[in-house]
Amino acid sequence: MNVLVPLLIFITGLIFGSFFNVVIYRLPEGKSIIAPRSFCPSCGAKLKAYDLIPVFSFIFLRGKCRYCGCKISFRYPLVELVTGVVFVILYIKFGLSVEFIFTVFLMSILLMVFFIDLEHMIIPNELVIAGLIGGIALFVLRFWFDDALVGDSQWYSPILGMLATSGFLLLVALIGLAIYGTDAFGMGDVKIFLPIGLILGLKLSVISLVFSIFIGGITGLFLIITGLKHRKSHIPFGPFIVMGTFLSILFGNEFFAWYVGMLL
Numbered sequence: 001m002n003v004l005v006p007l008l009i010f011i012t013g014l015i016f017g018s019f020f021n022v023v024i025y026r027l028p029e030g031k032s033i034i035a036p037r038s039f040c041p042s043c044g045a046k047l048k049a050y051d052l053i054p055v056f057s058f059i060f061l062r063g064k065c066r067y068c069g070c071k072i073s074f075r076y077p078l079v080e081l082v083t084g085v086v087f088v089i090l091y092i093k094f095g096l097s098v099e100f101i102f103t104v105f106l107m108s109i110l111l112m113v114f115f116i117d118l119e120h121m122i123i124p125n126e127l128v129i130a131g132l133i134g135g136i137a138l139f140v141l142r143f144w145f146d147d148a149l150v151g152d153s154q155w156y157s158p159i160l161g162m163l164a165t166s167g168f169l170l171l172v173a174l175i176g177l178a179i180y181g182t183d184a185f186g187m188g189d190v191k192i193f194l195p196i197g198l199i200l201g202l203k204l205s206v207i208s209l210v211f212s213i214f215i216g217g218i219t220g221l222f223l224i225i226t227g228l229k230h231r232k233s234h235i236p237f238g239p240f241i242v243m244g245t246f247l248s249i250l251f252g253n254e255f256f257a258w259y260v261g262m263l264l
């Protein structure tokens, strides 16, 4: 395999990841993601271009601010690396195609959801709306281009995907609210499945939901058994949605074929 294209895609991922860091840091605080220029959250020093080279600046500065010496969160290089790796994996899966562009788009939104929900226990509406805009673009494109496709081929599949997944979570949230007075899933979890359903269509978005609940359940059980969390403590569900969706994009069709084969 030619290594140049994956390398370029990896570097592109690092650069995008560097922008996602800005969104992850500023969006929950209600700050603008465009201005001002990046600064050290500790001493406020404006960062120069050479302080902002993805991953490398962090290594070169040994994880400390050049100006005040305070520690830089390991989250910054982590987000950049994960974004680069996710982009390359999607390229290996889909090549340069419509599927590649829209799964990269969806996973970009979801990577920001992952880190924001993990820290703040919220999924910002701005990310849901950005995801919906991309989803609507894909939905419209497929009326003109037969290959503008990520999930199933029926035109209404994205609408069913949204209704089935968001609808299911909404129902569970409402039942939980009625019986226990608390909702197991937040409204952010309900809403983020709108762009997931719209982009992946019915089959893959339902599999995303199944995978997320499965991974979330196992992790929750593990955290309770090991005493790291209590039964009542809140565990954000967003990160599991992100992992479940990524696995569904990569293996959802194979999983479906295996599952149907088992039933027959």
Ligand SMILES: [Zn+2]
Pocket: 040, 041, 042, 043, 044, 045, 065, 066, 067, 068, 069, 070
């Ligand atoms: Zn500083």
